[in-house]
Amino acid sequence: MAQRDYYEILGVSKSASADEIKKAYRRAAIESHPDRGGDEAKFKEVNEAYEVLKDPGKRQRYDQFGHAGVGGNPTGGGYDFGSAHNVNFDFGDLGLGDIFNSFFGGGPSAAKTQPGRGRDVETRIEVDFNDAVFGTEVDLNLNLEDVCPHCKGTTAEPGYQLKTCDTCNGSGQVVHVTRTVFGNIQQASICPVCKGSGKVPEKVCTVCHGKGTMPKAQTIKLKIPAGVDDGATIRLREHGEAVAGGKKGDLYVNIRVKPHKKFTREGDLILSDEHIDMVVAAIGGEIDVDTVDGPVRMKIPAGTQSHSDFKLSGHGVPHLRGGSRGAHIVTILVDTPTKLNKQQQELLKEFSEASDNKGKKGFWR
Ligand SMILES: [Zn+2]
Ligand SMILES: [Zn+2]
Known part of the structure; x- marks a missing residue:
């Protein structure tokens, strides 16, 4: 697919000033915004163009080398944008930064300092009456998402670096605008491409395809403390599912004590x-x-x-x-x-x- 010229997309001349580019972007972004009935593909294209042209370094490389100078299609790489909720949006330049801050308190950087956490997992085991009294050790055999052994959870193919996510410009957040009778409502959500990390791999890991995790059959040794009772739950911190760029979730083990024939x-x-x-x-x-x-x-x-x-x-x-x-x-x-x-x-x-x-x-x- 041939890429359109970035200046053409924003409707500006090659000699346009930074201010002209910014104004042109705002106009084009609003026009093409999917929540305003715009075309999503066009909207992405507009953001992609602005991502390059707003940055003097990238703009210079683009002027010199074309798309090849700025890494080709920055929003490519097999990501699924699926719905309008996942569209990229340069909120900073649409003056949404303050609203964003008021939604999240910590602002866009909050997503980077609080990476995602893997899913908590719950499982149930049965132990004999006497084992519950005296304690024991059991092997839990679980098939859980674990860190990808190929990329070690980085999502990047070994030998490739991580770069700033083009979808959220490294903020880890995207803003979704809904038009209502009360005006526009902006809602921020975790960037679907980088999952809030603000970084994406130059080349996606060929084993996990950028997920950073793989299902893995695991044997977890669980120490059952002496005196545990029926219905007790043991939490194993960070033994749940892994997630790229975050901590593992917790594993909750629900204990059932088998009835004794006499006691x-x-x-x-x-x-x-x-x-x-x-x-x-x-x-x-x-x-x-x-x-x-x-x-x-x-x-x-x-x-x-x-x-x-x-x-x-x-x-x-x-x-x-x-x-x-x-x-x-x-x-x-x-x-x-x-x-x-x-x-x-x-x-x-x-x-x-x-x-x-x-x-x-x-x-x-
Ligand atoms: Zn991987
Ligand atoms: Zn992102």
Whole structure:
């Protein structure tokens, strides 16, 4: 595609003064602005012409060498301008700078000092009950946008430099003008070409095509702290998706703790039931209680009632911030025998008769 002469585009002579060029640009930019019904291609052309002619150095090189002297078509390079929102716009020379500042506080340079950030990523893992109690390390296998290995995220083909973005003239921002009954409303947005960095590569990276990132299968080692509970979320800063010229987003890992066949949990307490027979309940004894630390010998005092709770200190869940552990609460369930042989029945009758419980008579009498 042959490029039109820049002076011709702006409708000025080759000897036009800087002021004449500026005025011609403003007129042409307003005329061709897509939001005023203008032709987008024409609008880009106008901006491109002005980009060169407003700069004495570029203008001189253009006069001498033509388009080749100023890098050919500055807005080329495969970028998709898609919609009118992405048009290039030299706001500074349309007197929009102040409005721009009032929208963003920091002004156009704010975009450069606050580069974009990669997307946050959320994932979910399941851990065993005991692993949640004692902590563990898991491998998270994720396919995430990572820094392009070819250009190292610069977006430039190795051996090529970055140059000032022609779309935003290095400001990182473009201004979009909407015409309303109340007048024109200017809205600034991140430059779609340089993504706010103000720089574009001389030659776009041939691997990521200028994105600066590539999807990559990654294994991230995640340390699950001892004491983590179901529903907890761990944030790994800057382990989310990469973005060209900015920090990675964060990775949020939602923890699901698988139910245990025997234990339940309430905060730092572990709860379980243990069955004992009525003889042990009556005369006392010792039983082995299952805990996360293995079996623990526990004393059953004589006269233990069913549904009594006993506390095993130090066998619960460690506190997340280190140090002590909670308790394991054992609920004792006394089993009443359901099948008694003749001898057992006789012994129990004898037992009852020997008892001094006059008011409570058994059904067999
Ligand atoms: Zn690349
Ligand atoms: Zn830009």
